[in-house]
Amino acid sequence: MQIDLNALATLAAVARARSFRVAAEQLGVTRSAVSQAVRKVEDSLGVAVLRRTTRSVTLTEAGEALLDRLGPALAEIRAATEAAADAQARPTGVLRVAVSSIAEGFLSGDLLASFRAAHPGVRLDILVTDEEFDIVAHGFDAGVRLGEVIEHDMIAVPVGTDQCQIVVAAPAYLAAAGTPLHPRDLTQHACIGWRSATDVAPYRWEFTEEGREFAVAVDPEVTTNDMGLMVRMALAGAGLTVGMADTFAPWLKDGRLCAVLDPFCPSLPGFFLFYPNRRHLAPKLRAMVDHVKDWRIR
Numbered sequence: 301m302q303i304d305l306n307a308l309a310t311l312a313a314v315a316r317a318r319s320f321r322v323a324a325e326q327l328g329v330t331r332s333a334v335s336q337a338v339r340k341v342e343d344s345l346g347v348a349v350l351r352r353t354t355r356s357v358t359l360t361e362a363g364e365a366l367l368d369r370l371g372p373a374l375a376e377i378r379a380a381t382e383a384a385a386d387a388q389a390r391p392t393g394v395l396r397v398a399v400s401s402i403a404e405g406f407l408s409g410d411l412l413a414s415f416r417a418a419h420p421g422v423r424l425d426i427l428v429t430d431e432e433f434d435i436v437a438h439g440f441d442a443g444v445r446l447g448e449v450i451e452h453d454m455i456a457v458p459v460g461t462d463q464c465q466i467v468v469a470a471p472a473y474l475a476a477a478g479t480p481l482h483p484r485d486l487t488q489h490a491c492i493g494w495r496s497a498t499d500v501a502p503y504r505w506e507f508t509e510e511g512r513e514f515a516v517a518v519d520p521e522v523t524t525n526d527m528g529l530m531v532r533m534a535l536a537g538a539g540l541t542v543g544m545a546d547t548f549a550p551w552l553k554d555g556r557l558c559a560v561l562d563p564f565c566p567s568l569p570g571f572f573l574f575y576p577n578r579r580h581l582a583p584k585l586r587a588m589v590d591h592v593k594d595w596r597i598r
Contacts, residue, residue: 309374310337311349315367316439318357371437375576391583392421398435399444401428401527403571404546405460406444415591422584430496430525436576441585447569456572457592463570465506468548468557469540480540483507483516483564490539492530493520505542507564 313323314334324331342349349363359367399406406412412424427440435443443450446463450456467480473490480486486505493502502523504515522533527543534541535556551557559565573592575585 304337304340305374305377307337307340308370309378310334311341311363312367312370312374312439314338314350314357315359315363320357368434368437371434371439372576375436375439375441376580378582390421391419391587393582393584394423394425395442395584395588396425396427396440397442397444397573397588398427398429398433398438398440400446400571401430402544402547403444403459404544406571406573411459411592411595414595415588418591419584419587422587432496435574441582442573442575442588444571444573447572450572450574453577454574455577456574457589458596459571459573459592460596461570462567464545464565464567465542466545466548466559466565467505467540467542467561468534468552468559470535470537470556471558472537473534473539474558474560476537479560481561483509483514483561486516486518486540489518491518491520491522492533492539492541493518493523494525494527494530494542495523496525503542506566507561508566509564513566 310323310327310329310333313327314320317323317326320331320334320338324334327334338350345362345366347362348360349366351358351360351363401407407426407428412426416422416424432445432449435441444459447456447458467486477489480489483505495502502518502520504517506513506515508514521539522530524530527547530541530543531547531551533539535551540560545552545559548557548559552559573589575581575589581589
């Protein structure tokens with residue numbers, strides 16, 4: 301059985317986009333060409349890999365199994381061909397990176413703007429998301445996450461220094477409700493919590509005491525997946541919230557927010573740019589890796 305590699309790559313694009321139209325636009329081909337490529341794969345396999353309705357396109361069970369194994373292979377082929385095309389050429393193409401919404405240093409604008417200035421041939425496609433998924437299977441070249449949640453089979457390059465997770469509130473809230481002296485006091489306070497998705501329980505706030513790690517299951521009066529909203533609610537005096545110290549730095553500096561429970565707030569590995577361990581690294585990704593290393597040294 302022979303299957304066209306281009307047709308497989310087209311199928312992967314449709315699966316990522318969940319749309320024939322969007323995949324066609326991304327690939328620069330017609331929608332008809334995309335449909336024909338998918339049909340070619342299904343005819344060769346003798347099984348349906350996509351489930352189509354008038355509103356959506358999803359993978360069948362067979363399609364999911366196929367793409368789970370194809371993703372890394374297609375990424376390796378793409379990286380190898382890009383490297384072989386001209387290893388000495390300026391990096392070009394689209395660099396797709398999935399970035400945690402709280403990776404302030406990477407998302408500040410300065411790092412990415414300076415990368416673009418140094419490598420004008422590379423276009424950046426940045427997805428800001430806190431969902432954890434297989435970046436290779438979803439067609440991303442790299443990701444940026446906290447070091448503690450990165451898969452062990454990935455290559456990880458530090459983007460910044462270690463981070464500290466802290467609890468903050470507006471002075472007006474603390475004046476009215478009092479200042480918690482121990483994490484267990486949080487159950488008596490209004491809290492602004494975070495969760496990554498609607499089907500996931502709210503984040504349990506993590507602390508340390510005498511070298512022992514523990515978590516407090518606060519009962520948030522406000523729960524969201526948007527750190528920006530958490531900050532704004534805290535500034536408005538709605539309650540206590542939790543996050544990386546870098547996130548709150550501007551408001552801590554001007555006094556609009558105050559940190560509490562500092563003795564119990566843990567330090568943890570910071571953010572890392574991570575990518576698959578491949579023999580062939582595409583020039584565009586190599587350029588980003590080198591830029592992040594140089595940026596960290598400054």
